[in-house]
Amino acid sequence: MRFWSQVREVARRDLLAEQRAGEVVSIVIPFGAVALMAFPLALGIDSAVISRVGPAVFWVVTLLFTMQIALRNSASDRPAHRAVLALLGVDPLARLLGRSLASAVLIGIFMAVLFPLMVLFYTPDLPRGWPAALIPAALSGIGLAEVATLAAELTAGLRTRSTLAPLIVAPLAIPLLIGASQAMESLAVGGSILPWVVLVTATDLALAVISALIARPLEEASL
């Protein structure tokens, strides 16, 4: 019981800090929207191509800006924080999950703002029943939060953090992006999204297991 209250408390603190700092809402989301708008300008006036690539561009932009969300200043623990949290008896996995939960909420907000903008700018042909694709999309958001938080923790305190963390995230996020984007494609051809939901869920669970295995050694190494 104490474990889950610690998870909730860490997530609550990160979200409160973000609410005050406004890094995601006032910087990352507007910048992501600009990036989303820049692609059609680069692609020219071929509206068929723009319409076709819209969902893929949305996911690429989401992946890139996920790192900005996970590496935000308001969610970084200094050595003094880590020492105090350890001495308060905070479970390292609870800290990692709480941080992932807060990042998942912020990634969800990012996606919720950018998806309508993608529909507006790219006018993709959304298949019937497209809201069903929100399930793998939400699960992908959770997975992205997990992997980005892991990368942020692995690179904490390194001078090369801002370049190294995305290098860790990119390959691990591939199954999440494939699952989320292919679910929409499946709906377009009248197929089932279930295999893609399974793929994304399995990736989420694998990332959770990895988090559970490395949370304590990771924390002890950082103290």
Added chain:
Amino acid sequence: MEFISSFSNGNFSFARTMLFPAGNLTPKRGDFALMPLAQLCDVRLELGRRPVLTGLDLIVEAGERVGIAGPNGVGKTTLLSVLATLRPPAGGDGQVLGARLGSEAAYAVRPRIGWSGHEPALYDELTLADNLAHFARLAGKDGSRAEALLGDVGLAGVARRRARFCSNGMRRRADLARLLMTDPELVLLDEAHAGLDADAVVIVDVICRRAIAGGGAVVMVSHDAAGLTHQVDRVVTMVNGRLVP
């Protein structure tokens, strides 16, 4: 007899086995009538490739205030991190609150240790009250006491101010309020008086007295040996990674 001599010759493993035969049994507050609250024996530690602690011995008895003096960079903070169980020694042996350093039992005693370092552990975007309430809830304590505790350390008027907008002295006081809240048995203070005015120095003294009254102990490190002598029962000096009386 062997039990008593094991303390005097620094080999406490026999004594620990006698007191805590299961090895992982962690003594509770006040169980240190016979056993030192903390003991380090020939502890060695390197940071990178640089040896920082080179065969360090230390005994901290319950009810004792120990001061450790030494110039900057001599390893005082590293020694505190070992006593806090945050860094397991690379060599030698030691126990803190009955838990062997580097063992699984060391994690269990961490909540009974309080540390205030030279950098206050506050989240910049949270108010002082938010910070304290957050730490209280993480420790399984009542977060609603946060503002009252901040009042106790003279910060009632700025409890709702974000930590980033507070002076270093205010931040240090808020950090001390955390120690008042968690009421630790072993108090570790790193340059405890740096950046504090005379009123705040009294807060440090209150924290130390509370720990001592509860059967605990205090270890203070400072570069200012003369200042330490007024705060502690004995001062030892750190030289080349070892302690000398």
